[in-house]
Amino acid sequence: MIRTQISLEKNEYDLAKKQAATLGVSVAEFVRRAVREKLPVKGEAPWMKYAGFVSTGDPLSSQSIDDLVYGSKD
């Protein structure tokens, strides 16, 4: 394991500490998990880490792009 140092904004640190406590892990482990989550899975194309990176809750999301961007379209 490589030891490194990072700087966080105070509010980010506080939120990370709170979330880590909720999960029952250390802040260091919480940061490691966050980093792992952002890295591509070994053997997977690098762009696949973006698959489903948002969730609008709308199953017709891709079919209503024009409504959102332009206002409306048939």
Next chain:
Amino acid sequence: MARRIEDRPRNGGGHSTKIEAYVDTSAFIAFLDRSDSYHQTFSRLFSAPPTLVTSALVVAEGHGWFLRRYDRQRAGEFLAFIETLEPLEVLGFNHVELAKSRQMLTTFSDQNLTLADAHGLALMKERKSGICWSTDRHLGLTGVKLAIS
């Protein structure tokens, strides 16, 4: 990262024989939004893509979608995704492309096509694209097969 934005299509301006898919904004959104009903379909397609092409207007439209739906950060992540997508070639938009797109808008004047749609139709016609990744039926107006059909 081998990103290109070109003023005109490669392959002699439309005599491509390689297998390539044109990617519409809706395919990007379906892939990126895990709530979308086509998310699994496009996750599978993007996991092992052929050569992909899209219009610079599609990238602008996708960026606009994230700005409207979310914020600058998510819009930036969308652009980072585009940068990461190595099999994708982003084709530029200039006066020549505008003229071709206007021709499509005239041909399909009974449809409310966006300029991005029209440019996609023009590019697919010129490049003889065999398939279009889109959930928008408008992109099939010229007879190109949609990946969802």
